[in-house]
């Protein structure tokens with residue numbers, strides 16, 4: 357049996373790409389989902405067909421609810437015994453300045469990006485003495501722009517949590533983060549949306565899922581790396597260019 361990975365929010369988009377990529381490298385994958393059950397089932401079936409010697413399964417949990425988040429690692433332990441990798445990828449991305457952010461909207465972002473990863477990291481550290489945790493943050497953590505205030509602040513918290521956890525759970529568990537930039541348009545928007553935003557980006561073009569996957573490979577392959585952040589953002593964290 358190979359190494360196993362739990363990917364949150366894995367049924368679609370970036371989470372799905374991470375799952376397919378890791379499966380191709382020989383990992384067993386636990387596909388976490390909340391509302392996208394059909395996509396999760398379809399992904400697991402596809403992976404089973406492509407890699408019949410590996411194990412794949414799906415698990416449902418609403419990660420905005422702590423009691424559900426706390427079921428995840430115990431479920432995985434009962435099915436797989438242990439896992440070697442947790443990717444905290446699940447996310448919500450709702451635009452609102454501070455002035456327009458409701459208490460519920462604030463809690464939703466902080467529960468999914470901060471509290472749940474905190475609980476999952478805690479449980480991972482409790483159950484397993486070795487492994488990797490990768491937190492998907494966002495290049496927006498470097499900006500004070502408030503267009504996605506609760507999103508950006510909760511992702512800043514996830515980056516702080518990354519460093520704290522890296523220290524606490526060393527040397528057995530490495531904890532790192534990836535900060536994507538313009539990778540996939542939000543649902544309902546097309547690539548023109550990204551190309552327009554990319555005009556002020558240092559690299560002058562959107563990135564691709566491949567950039568994030570290469571960052572993940574870099575983290576997994578470098579076993580002296582912990583508490584680090586890889587910006588997969590074409591330099592957006594530096595600021596916008598004037599030209």
Ligand SMILES: NC(=O)c1ccc[n+]([C@@H]2O[C@H](COP(=O)([O-])OP(=O)(O)OC[C@H]3O[C@@H](n4cnc5c(N)ncnc54)[C@H](OP(=O)(O)O)[C@@H]3O)[C@@H](O)[C@H]2O)c1
Pocket residue numbers: 364365366367368369370371388389390391392393417418419420444445446447448449468492493494495535536537538539540541542
């Ligand atoms: N897309 C980009 O260009 C970009 C840029 C910067 C950073 N990122 C970061 O990269 C990661 C992936 O991005 P993405 O655009 O692929 O993400 P996404 O589509 O916005 O969300 C990924 C998954 O999160 C899950 N999720 C949402 N609410 C949930 C809840 N209450 N409980 C459990 N799961 C929940 C959803 O699962 P279900 O569908 O099953 O409900 C969804 O499929 C995110 O962490 C995001 O912040 C992305």
